[in-house]
Amino acid sequence: MKRIPFFDYRAHFGRDEEGFLKVIRDVCARGAFILQRDLEEFERRLAEFVGVRHAIGVGNGTDAIWIGLMAVGVGPGDEVILPSHTFVATAAAVKLVGATPILADIGPDRMVDPASVEAAITPRTKAILPVQLNGRTCDMDALHEIADRHGLMIVEDAAQALGSRFRGRCAGTFGRFGTISFYPAKLLGCFGDGGAVLTNDDEVADRIHALRDHGRSRNGEVVSWGFNSRLDNLQAALLNYQLRRYPDVIERRRAIAMRYHERLADVAELGLPPAPDADPRHFDVYQNYEIEADRRDVLRDYLAERGVQTHIQWGGRPVHGYRALGFDGVRLPRTEAFFERCLLLPMNPFLTDDDVDYVCDCIRAFYGYGS
């Protein structure tokens, strides 16, 4: 029996311990801890990588969303439409700037459904907030068409989608701003918390700079109220170091997705995410490999008994499923049906081909298919 953790946090460091220690020693020996050149360099290279004018490092991916919302003027009285199939942080960020999160359903592609978004628009709607989930970018043409027709702005939660593209353009660069998370298990993970806001708007970038650093502008003058939500220089240096090989990480994730697809496509009891080459408009980076499965909970136990750790996103509920948050009347049939069946298989660059084959063999055996 193999043991396949959902994500191996120790391997995240251990795969290149010497390289990481060199970075840590260099940064600490220079005493370069807060807002230093490693952060500036990382911000510049991250912006280049996604093709955007500004990338601004912040404390985490959640701060990135609410700081972005504040910087574009979303606040009390405004409604923001987002999918219920997201991390609670997306909705919380909207709530915490004083606006109202309005939850939309997913479409057949499991991304936010443009028709559901349009149906949720009211005179108070200020922004549409698509979530670029699992390493895939939404059909941004459809969302832009709706936003333009109703005079709304688009802002993106791209926490799970660094390097994902739709029609050649990177997730996080479609709207007034987009956000990235560097949580350790994310595509590009640091060794703690970290996040970034991406924007092409110079004024929004200036506001974000001030908001993340006590209201201070780049030359140190206090220009507004602000907070402290800076990306640590040490984390930035470690991210910068990893960014060099990030294209290889994406390639590996896509190869794993292809392998899952080849080994599982004939299993009628499953619904798989699109294969890497399924649609030329999409370039997916597979933060997660989220399947739908008949008898999901029994399959999950079966896999656990065989050493395969799986995961159900968001603790098994979409945002409107959390009683304490007050979405009592909300009904989103596709999302609710999806949450009866969804399951994340292990998906990370530490998996070997043998690991993936083992997971697939277990699943095939469970449903009575030969290997």
Ligand SMILES: *Cc1c(COP(=O)(O)O)cnc(C)c1O
């Ligand atoms: C991880 C994640 C966030 C939050 O990022 P943190 O860095 O953990 O604050 C927000 N939205 C989505 C979709 C995420 O997956």
